[in-house]
Amino acid sequence: PVLLKAAGGGGGKGMRLVERSGDLAGALRSARSEAKSSFGDDRVYIEKAILQPRHVEVQVLGDSQGHVIHLYERECSIQRRHQKVIEESPSLAIDAKTREAMGAVAVQAARTVNYVSAGTVEFLVDPERRFYFLEMNTRIQVEHPITEAVTGVDLVKAQIEIAAGCPLRYGQDDIVQRGWAIECRVYAEDPENHFLPAPGKIEVLRVPSGIGIRDDSGVYEGFEVSTSYDPLLSKLVVWGSNRNEAIDRMLRALCEYAVVGPTTNLAFHRWALDHPAFRAGDIDTGFITRHFRPGTPPEGLAADLPLIGAALAAVARARPTLNGVGAATAPGSRWRELARREALRE
Template sequence: MIRTLLIANRGEIACRVARSARAMGIRTVAVYSEADAAAPHVRACDEAWPIGPAAAADSYLKADVILDVARRAGADAVHPGYGFLSENAGFARACEAAGVVFVGPPAAAIEAMGSKAGAKALMEKAGVPLVPGYHGDDQDPGRLAAAAREIGFPVLLKASAGGGGKGMRVVRAEAELAAAIESAKREGRASFGDDRLIVEKYLERPRHVEVQVFADRHGSTVHLFERDCSAQRRHQKILEEAPAPDLDPGTRAAMGKAAVAAAEAVGYVGAGTVEFILDASGSFHFMEMNTRLQVEHPVTELITGLDLVALQLRVAAGEKLPFAQAALGIDGHAVEVRLYAEDPARDFFPQTGPLTRLRFPSGPGIRVDSGVEEGGAVTVHYDPMIAKVIAHGRDRREALARLAAALGRTEVVGVTTNAGFLKRLVEHPEVVAGPIDTGFVGREIAVLAPAGEAAPDAVLAVAGLAEMLALDETAKAAARRTGDPHSPWARADGWRLNDAAHHDLVLQDGGQEAGRMRTVRMTHEAGAWTALVDHPTGGASPLRLAGTRDADGGLELRIDGVRQAATVVADGDRRVVFLAGRSWPLVLDDPFAAGDAEEGGEGRLTAPMPAKVIRVAAAVGDRVARGAVLLVLEAMKMEHSMAAPAAGTVTRLAVAEGDLVEEGAELVVLEPGDPEDGVAGA
């Protein structure tokens, strides 16, 4: 029996574990870094202990510190969540030595499956089909390159100890091979402390289908059906669904059987996931096994009706699985998306910043798992996932429709997110028709993440109405304070001498790459407002608006007689308009604001977010072509290549390898001009 559980993680998984554990009457203990002192998971538990600085290496990855807290707090067990120490065999052994139950598989099983190369050797012996590849111990770059040539391009390089797309590179030609091996090794070493790679044949247009397995300590192992995780960017999952669409019963049964065999081959206990590649012919191949609970476990919970965390705790306490394989069935369909602080239009670059506003939907079939809250922040120290938005329906179409509606009601202000991208994804005709392959997002990125999309006139008009209503409220409040309700200063209709009453608002359209300035003329008459967008250019039709505004930014309005609901959130000079299931960032231009525009231009390269410089590929005096890689940044354990914004000569290099830079920091300055014969960067 587990009486007290320490949760050795943070974020939404820590909140999730705390919820299930407390429902079982188990006392919960949180640990937190300095950056997480006010985080939701700290309050979700019965007590919480500080464990060190913000950096994970100095806090959440300090096994000795966490076990010391477990001892002092009287914990019977430790739940590692996913990430951090969840697949660390050394930590599992340390828990056992300390007399604390590790809620996960035995250390030997983690070790067996923790090495992709070793796992594939085991699976080959167990008769589980594999993708052709090299999994050898010789890690000399020359040997890896030779293996790639033997297998034939395209090939996939994968960090042997990795996961989550880190240390993974697709190589389509030999000219790309050396740089890809170097980069994958470096990223694997930074993320997992291990730079070993495996080389596999890269299958074109495959599906990524994984099987949830569960095993107890009494010899019973079952599978809880499969999840399709084919919608990916940078080899990281962004949409998961269960069951996999259009999977015939024979393949489902064979994959389930292979997954159970894989788990039994390593003496597995607890929750785990066996991942497969499904090729165009319908054949499946073992990829890897994740020896932990997965981020996407909610879709399995919704189609099976099981609480996988509660099941983990019961199995860890020595109980038998309460069901056999034959008793399990599938109820409906579930879909999950990962809401990230990232910019899809900039190659999904992670974002950091405050969560000025964070509102999630609710309703039938909707579930949201989150470990952050309004007023908190997304920092450079941890993964930029804000929440998982999950929908369940009687069938796939209903689940997707519910998810699309839920994303349209999700409101995030303060950081750029992938919410609009996700909504377009789940509404895309090919996704709705299903299934898709792992290359779908890359092929459709121009549709899913359009660059330079201008805000519609209605959005600018709604922003203008919100400003007028706020101005009216301010003017009336000022009049009440003066005691003169007839004061002309109580009017906010833009009255002018010898001219029609109007207000001109200038808004920078944040959805456009160039940041185009848009003008909205707001005219008040007969109890309503008329908005004319970009009136100096002509051709625009006026929009007639009327509505009311609540204190939270919500608007009940009519646009040309059509009743709609909208929200306009003000954050300093920024405005975010939520209308018709979309969000649009704008910046209100203050004509009285002083200050010169910041110098910049196409010859200046700046840091898009806080990061570490891990490679410099150019020097002062180098002549470079547009698009040449000048340096490589590492942020949130992912590498980001910074390319020359224009052809020219490097005149200033403001950073060196190992430097930490803040968002907006100058990196490289170029003097524009053709690079002639020399091109730096690789």
């Protein structure tokens, strides 16, 4: 099998898997057409297709003084239409020996082209842990917060300092992975309808918070999600001391996340993270195609609780006040409130 890929762009556009020689001509026409409409460039190239690969990338930093370091890996295997939706760091796909080798190759690649900035060297990893160079992204990636979570390095700050001509603050030995981080990309899209964009006005927005939870977003109540732009609403990131803790924390955060208005993939994320194969780390880039079917995400009252809670909060907020003065409320105990929430979940 071979893979046709657009030479002028990425994001899964202009990409076709060809498993039989008789399908090559049709796939080539289709790939070139999509590449032309997406990037204004119909050139494509052919490479060996790695079956059941895991997508693992390595974060690098290079300064103008010639110093280059890596900040370990991120696993990005949970994808739809060749686009990432869930990422984690570290990766279960590689062992310590492979991790060291991939880091060395990533640093060598950046050093060879005299790279100056933050960047990512991406690889595919086969079931035997052989890894293959995929591409280099010469920018900050969407999923960079999980690297920040496990290394403690502010990548955006580092990028700005590098652009100002400052040398790297860190040597390779200073970079240590601690704990586990997961990112879920929250999209205004409909998993039940082939993950197509679902535009609309955000009427109510409730975002999770707390220890080990980070939400990078630029949307708000009243925001109009348009079809003219990428439907990404936010990047929900959690950190835990180990993978199971990170998964459980993410599931809790997803249950507290509520968007009233456009359809989102929040329920899909809850399904994916709690899937036995994901829990076991038995994943590759075909995970969604293999396991997901319309109607698979959790349904019924449990799935709707975040929306019900958000709607009730919106109603309470909109209640008219008496003589312009709202009802007085005594300060309550945050611990008591938390206990009540836990009791409701149980």
